[in-house]
Amino acid sequence: MTLMTKFLGAAAGMALTSGAALAEPALIFDLGGKFDKSFNEAAFNGATRWAEETGGKFAEIEMQSEAQREQALRRFAESGANPIITMGFAMADPLSTVAPDYPDTKFAVVDVNWLDLPNVRQVSFAEHEGSYLVGVMAAMASKSNTVGFVGGMDVPLIRHFGCGYAQGVMATNPDAKVIANMTGTTPAAWNDPVKGSEITKAQINQGADVVYAAAGGTGVGVLQTAADEGILSIGVDSNQNHLHPGKVLTSMLKRVDVAVYDAMMAGEDLEVGKVVTLGLAEEGVGVAMDEHNADLVTEEMKAAVDEARQKIMDGEIKVVSRRLWKCPRVRSLVRSRVRCRSYQKVLRAGRPFPNMTP
Numbered sequence: 581m582t583l584m585t586k587f588l589g590a591a592a593g594m595a596l597t598s599g600a601a602l603a604e605p606a607l608i609f610d611l612g613g614k615f616d617k618s619f620n621e622a623a624f625n626g627a628t629r630w631a632e633e634t635g636g637k638f639a640e641i642e643m644q645s646e647a648q649r650e651q652a653l654r655r656f657a658e659s660g661a662n663p664i665i666t667m668g669f670a671m672a673d674p675l676s677t678v679a680p681d682y683p684d685t686k687f688a689v690v691d692v693n694w695l696d697l698p699n700v701r702q703v704s705f706a707e708h709e710g711s712y713l714v715g716v717m718a719a720m721a722s723k724s725n726t727v728g729f730v731g732g733m734d735v736p737l738i739r740h741f742g743c744g745y746a747q748g749v750m751a752t753n754p755d756a757k758v759i760a761n762m763t764g765t766t767p768a769a770w771n772d773p774v775k776g777s778e779i780t781k782a783q784i785n786q787g788a789d790v791v792y793a794a795a796g797g798t799g800v801g802v803l804q805t806a807a808d809e810g811i812l813s814i815g816v817d818s819n820q821n822h823l824h825p826g827k828v829l830t831s832m833l834k835r836v837d838v839a840v841y842d843a844m845m846a847g848e849d850l851e852v853g854k855v856v857t858l859g860l861a862e863e864g865v866g867v868a869m870d871e872h873n874a875d876l877v878t879e880e881m882k883a884a885v886d887e888a889r890q891k892i893m894d895g896e897i898k899v900v901s902r903r904l905w906k907c908p909r910v911r912s913l914v915r916s917r918v919r920c921r922s923y924q925k926v927l928r929a930g931r932p933f934p935n936m937t938p
Contacts, residue, residue: 604636604637604638604639604660604661604662605627605630605636605638605639605661605662605663605664605665605843605844605847606638606639606640606641606656606659606661606663606664606665607623607624607627607638607639607640607641607665607667607840608640608641608643608649608652608653608656608664608665608666608667608671609623609624609640609641609642609643609667610643610667610668610670610671610770610796611643611644611645611646611668611670611767611770611771612767612770612771612796612797613642613771613797614640614642616770616771616796616797616800617797617799617800617818617820617823618795618796618797618799618815618816618817618818618820619667619668619796619816619817619818619834619836620642620667620796621817621818622817622818622834622835622836622837622840623665623667623690623836623837623839623840624640625818625837626836626837626838626839626840626841626844627640627665627840627841627844629837629841630840630841630844630845634845636844638844639656639659639661641656646670646767649670649671649674650674650677650678653666653671653674653675653678653679653687654678654681657678657681657682657685661685662685662686662847662848663685663686663687663688663701663843663844663846663847663848663850664685664686664687664688665687665688665689665690665840665843665844666687666688666689666690667689667690667691667836668690668691669691669692669735669737670767671689671692672689672692672694672695675687675689675692675695675697675700676695676697679697679699679700680697682699683698683699684699685699686699686700686701686848686850686852687699687700687701687852688700688701688702688703688839688843688850688852689701689702689703690703690704690836690839690840691703691704691705691737692704693855693857697853698852698853699852699853700852700853701843701850701851701852701853701854701856702854702855702856703839703843703855703856703857703858704855704856704857704858705834705835705836705857705858705859705864705865706857706858706859706860706864706865706899706901707737707740707741707744707794707832707834707865708740708741708743708744708747708899708900708901709744709859709860709865709892709899710744710832710833710834710860710865710866710867711740711741711742711743711744711745711748711792711794711832712744712745712747712748712751712888712892712897712899713748713832713860713866713867713885713888713889714745714748714792714814714829714830714831714832714867715727715744715745715746715747715748715749715750715751715752715792716748716749716751716752716881716884716885716888717748717814717829717830717867717877717881717884717885718745718748718749718790718792718812718814718829719748719749719750719752719753719756720752720753720878720880720881720884721790721812721829721876721881722753722756722789722790723789724787724788724789725753725755725756725757725787726756726757726758726759726786726787726788726789727749727756727757727758727759727788727789727790727791727792728758728759728760728761728780728783728784728786728788728790728791728792729741729742729745729746729758729759729760729761729791729792729794730760730761730762730763730776730779730780730783730791730792730793730794730795730798730799730802731760731761731762731763731794731795732762732763732764732769732770732794732795732796732798732799733762733763733764733765733766733767733769733770734762734763734764734765734769738762738794738795740901741792741794741816741832742760742794743900743901744899744900745758745792746758746760747899747900748888751888751897752884757787759783759786759787759788761779761782761783763775763776763779763795763798769795769798770795770796770797770798771796771797771798772797772798772801773797773798773799773800773801773802773804774801775798775801776793776795776798776799776800776801776802776805777801777802777804777805779802780801780802780805780806780809781805781809784806784809784811788811789811789812790811790812790813790814790829791806791811791812791813791814792813792814792816792832793813793814793815793816794816794832795816799815799816799820800823803815803820803823803824803827803828804823804824806824806827807824807827807828812827812828812829812876813827813828813829814828814829814830814831814832815828815830815831815832815868816831816832816834817831817832817833817834817836818831818833818837819831819833819868819870820868821868821870821872821873822870822872825871825872825873826872826873826875826876828872828873829873829876829877830867830868830869830873830876830877831867831868832865832866832867832868833865833866833867833868834864834865835858835863835864835865835866838858838864839856839858839864860889860892860893861893866889867885869882
C-alpha cells in the first residue's frame with residue numbers, strides 16, 4: 581500500500597501517492613483515471629504486482645489536466661523518485677522538456693518511440709498486430725458482415741489499432757464492411773462512456789454486430805451498450821472479458837502491465853536511451869481467451885487466430901503500420917490534427933491514412 585501526500589500550492593493541487601523515499605519508483609497515469617478498466621489500470625496492475633512481490637512502495641498520480649504533466653514530472657524528479665514511469669504519447673513533449681534537467685534520473689514512457697533522450701526508456705507496442713487478430717475473430721463472428729470500431733481520441737496511435745483491425749477483418753471476409761468512429765479530438769475522449777454508448781448505437785443502426793473499442797474509459801460505455809443491445813464487443817489493453825461474460829468476444833491484450841512491472845523491477849538499473857517494441861513475437865500483444873468467452877470462440881476461430889499469429893511472426897502476413905499511409909477502406913473515420921507537437925513531426929499526424937473514406 582502507498583501513502584497519500586498532497587503537494588499544496590501549485591496550480592493544480594495534485595494529489596500524489598507517496599511513500600517514495602529516494603530511488604523508489606513513481607508512476608504517472610494518463611488522463612482517464614487509473615481505474616479505467618483498460619490502459620491505465622493495466623499500468624496500475626503491473627505496479628501493484630511489483631509492490632506485492634518486493635514489498636516496495638511507489639508514488640503515483642492521477643492527473644486531472646494537461647497542465648499537470650510537466651509539473652508531475654518535476655515534482656517526482658525533485659523528490660528523488662527513480663525511475664519515473666509515464667503513460668501515454670502525450671507525455672512526449674513534457675519529457676523532452678523535463679528529462680534533460682534531471683540527467684541522473686531515469687524515465688520510462690509507454691506509447692512513445694521517437695524521442696532522442698539518453699535517460700529515457702521508450703516502450704511501444706505493435707498494436708496493429710494484436711488488432712489484426714481480433715479483426716479475424718470479429719469477421720468470423722459477424723452474421724451481418726458489418727463490424728464496428730470505436731476509437732478514443734483521434735490520434736495516429738488509435739488509428740494504428742483501427743487499421744490493424746480492418747486488415748484482419750478484410751483478410752478474413754473481403755465482403756465485410758468496417759464502420760469506424762473516433763470519440764473526439766481532445767483528451768476528454770478517453771473518458772466519455774456516454775459518447776461511447778451513442779457511437780455504438782449508431783454503428784448498430786448501420787448493421788454492426790461486433791464492435792471493437794480502443795478508447796480507454798470510453799470503451800466501458802461501448803461494451804455496456806453492446807451487451808444491452810445483444811451484439812458482441814471486443815475489449816482492449818486489459819482483459820475485459822469478465823465485464824460482460826458471454827458477450828465480449830475477446831480483448832486485444834496490450835501488456836502495459838508487464839512494461840511497468842519490468843521497469844520497476846529494474847529500478848535504478850533500468851536500461852535507458854533505447855526504444856523497446858513489444859509485438860506478437862515478444863508476447864506484448866495478443867488476444868484474451870478465458871472462461872468468460874469460451875462459449876463464443878469456436879475451434880475454427882482459434883485455429884484462424886493461431887495461423888494468423890504465426891504468419892505475422894514469420895513475415896508471411898504484413899500488417900500495415902500507422903506509419904504507412906495505407907489502410908483498408910473503412911467508413912466514418914474522420915481526420916484531425918494531433919495536439920502533440922512531436923507526434924505531428926514524426927508521424928505526420930495530420931493525415932495518417934489518406935485512403936480512409938469519411
